[in-house]
Amino acid sequence: MKRYFDYFRSIIFPDLCLFCGDRLDEFLAVICQNCLLSLNYTTIAEIYQNKIIDRFQHIGNLNAAYALFYYRPDNPLHDLIAQIKYQGKKDLALTLGQSLGKKFKSIAPNFKADLILPIPIHPKRRAERGYNQSYEIALGLSEIIEIPTEDLLLRLRHTPSQTKLNKMERLANVKGVFGISKSDLPKLKNKHLIIVDDIITSGATLLECIALLNECGAKEISIISLCIAFEL
Numbered sequence: 072m073k074r075y076f077d078y079f080r081s082i083i084f085p086d087l088c089l090f091c092g093d094r095l096d097e098f099l100a101v102i103c104q105n106c107l108l109s110l111n112y113t114t115i116a117e118i119y120q121n122k123i124i125d126r127f128q129h130i131g132n133l134n135a136a137y138a139l140f141y142y143r144p145d146n147p148l149h150d151l152i153a154q155i156k157y158q159g160k161k162d163l164a165l166t167l168g169q170s171l172g173k174k175f176k177s178i179a180p181n182f183k184a185d186l187i188l189p190i191p192i193h194p195k196r197r198a199e200r201g202y203n204q205s206y207e208i209a210l211g212l213s214e215i216i217e218i219p220t221e222d223l224l225l226r227l228r229h230t231p232s233q234t235k236l237n238k239m240e241r242l243a244n245v246k247g248v249f250g251i252s253k254s255d256l257p258k259l260k261n262k263h264l265i266i267v268d269d270i271i272t273s274g275a276t277l278l279e280c281i282a283l284l285n286e287c288g289a290k291e292i293s294i295i296s297l298c299i300a301f302e303l
């Protein structure tokens with residue numbers, strides 16, 4: 072009976088690892104355990120004191136910060152992120168969000184916050200891609216750490232690629248790019264908010280988001296990112 076079930080399942084659902092093509096054991100998984108283990112994990116073992124906290128410490132109300140992976144060109148993760156962003160692999164974003172949640176929960180089991188806010192992409196890009204990858208990551212995280220997520224942050228304009236800009240130019244590039252609908256303000260005021268990103272690069276985007284949330288009266292801010300592009 073199980074064989075028939077497996078047979079039909081394999082027709083209906085793809086059950087090969089998205090990265091290496093090996094058969095997947097876990098129902099509805101998208102990446103195999105071997106590939107998941109081969110990714111470049113950060114060694115962050117403390118969410119209140121680490122190099123991400125150091126980098127953003129000038130934000131007075133920063134509570135915790137965490138990233139699961141280093142983002143390096145020579146790692147399978149680079150391909151996985153590309154699949155999420157450009158090949159419509161929405162489920163993969165959710166799966167990686169769950170992995171992020173499991174690791175985060177293992178090092179900070181008593182962590183509490185009010186709301187998870189994913190970094191938004193521009194509506195035009197969202198329409199092209201069909202989803203916001205950071206929202207999918209946030210959903211996976213939310214499921215595991217049991218803190219709700221809402222797509223409340225708005226991206227008011229499309230920003231040109233940041234890759235060729237220096238730090239000051241990056242900050243100027245994202246100035247005023249985010250907004251919040253007035254009716255959502257009560258959800259943020261005096262709350263501990265978690266910002267979720269796919270990759271922290273220069274931090275310019277995060278800083279702009281944090282500035283907005285603080286204008287909205289946030290009590291505390293935490294940062295949880297799937298990847299981080301700089302060395303810790």
Ligand SMILES: [Zn+2]
Pocket residue numbers: 088089090091092093102103104105106107
């Ligand atoms: Zn694999």
